[in-house]
Amino acid sequence: MITITTTEALAEFCARAAKHPYVTVDTEFLRERTYYSKLCLVQMAVPGKAEEDAVLVDPLVEGLSLEPMYELFRNEDVVKVFHAARQDLEIFFVEAGVFPKPLFDTQVAAMVCGFGDQVGYETLVRKIAKEQLDKSSRFTDWSRRPLTDAQKTYAIGDVTHLRGIYEWLAAELNKTGRADWVEQELRVLTHPDTYTIDPPEAWKRVKTRTNSGRFLGIVRELAKFREIYAQSRNIPRNRVMKDDALLELASTKPKNIQELGRSRLLLREARRGDIAEGILKAVADGLACNQDALPKVSDQNKEKLQVNPALADLLRVLLKARCEQEKVAQKLIASAADLDALAAGKRNVQALSGWRAEVFGDDAVRLCEGKLALAAKGQRVEVFEV
Incomplete structure (x- = not known):
């Protein structure tokens, strides 16, 4: 060797x-x-x-x-x-x-x-x-x-x-x-x-169910600080603060070291020095941000889809049938979110473009439009024109 x-x-x-x-x-x-x-x-x-x-x-x-x-x-x-x-x-x-x-x-x-x-x-x-x-x-x-x-x-x-x-x-x-x-x-x-993570966009990787623009504005500033600090010192971002601590800080909005010290989730080394100062500044910047510059909570990711559950189930059956027939992994064709989007009438999903459209997307649209039907034949599912 x-x-x-x-x-x-x-x-x-x-x-x-x-x-x-x-x-x-x-x-x-x-x-x-x-x-x-x-x-x-x-x-x-x-x-x-x-x-x-x-x-x-x-x-x-x-x-x-x-x-x-x-x-x-x-x-x-x-x-x-x-x-x-x-x-x-x-x-x-x-x-x-x-x-x-x-x-x-x-x-x-x-x-x-x-x-x-x-x-x-x-x-x-x-x-x-x-x-x-x-x-x-x-x-x-x-x-x-x-x-x-x-x-x-x-x-x-x-x-x-x-x-x-x-x-x-x-x-x-x-x-x-x-x-x-x-x-x-x-x-x-x-x-x-x-492979490029832009610090001002790092907040989008933090999972939260809160729709408050002000809350998300503080999350954005905290995630931005964490990313810049971690990159500049080549340390894992979780060594600066973990996501749960970041969300806690966005909720409690500490204004000084004393208030920061009451955090339940923040790492000990983050309660003082450069990290503590960066956190307090990020919170202050989030609070001071103009309303118009706050993250928009009505973006596509937050939009509540009006999903037809029966149609979504049929699309899942169609996806499974097509993937078994073509011998290709289902995950490569469409995600559960893609199927729900299709069942809600959306047409800007990846499954409708390129080779995926040939395998599944074109038939999925026709199924949604009532032009295709599914039938069980023994262990198989067959697709036929209506």
Whole structure:
């Protein structure tokens, strides 16, 4: 098992990889104590069975530059294959502003090929590669050196089995004509907005049932402060304050340190110093905000839909029937919220665009308009024209 510890060795492997049609990639990282993920290991493999066809890259070695790998990521003649790529791509985007292109995500492809919702890598290894995966090292500390043999064996398995899985899924997509479906799904993964959190918009990630514009204005300022503070110091946002504490503060509206100290949920270190000052300023800014500048509570997310429950149930049956027929994961087509929106007469849902419309959306609209009907035939549900 080869571990790369120099830029020269990495450049040599990447030059060889550039001669192949694809390279499989995975990472190991830590994020429990930081805002941004700390990259601890990169695994890569090219087609073949020789020892040098799969390598571990140690980014923690002093002096090693990952630029040869990033250059390979920019090479559009080589497909970069990941499984559940989102967190890996976030690391590369934050570290170097680069996205691997072209990209292939075996989790997304497996959903299109009928393996169910968010299928795990271990399942694909078992069902496609016909191998068993040892996951005992999954939650170890990848920042500690030296790595154990068990860690290395686990890590390299995440890219060696991926070769056969990719080849099988790619062939299946070509056979069914669904390669474009996967490409459409992956566009969001290679868009910077997917990984960029704008502090003034961070409040939208905080779940609350309160419709008060003033309350939401304070939530917005507190979430903004938390995001800026966490990003600037590279610490988890929950180390600044957790969501429940943030909502408590938006309700109690402390005006000074004494009132802040009465919080039941705020962490001890947040009751003094820079965090305490930032919280009090955020609350004050939220209270002082002009009425016109407060968050609007009548936005689309807060709009109460007039859902026809019977129609929503029929849409769920139609979705299940279509997905079983087409062998594609239901979650990839439409969410429960999408179905409720359709049953309420909305037509601006994702299920009505692109390939989803072919599989489900077009028929869903016709069902809503009374032009289609459903009938049970044994274990199957059949769809027919009215």
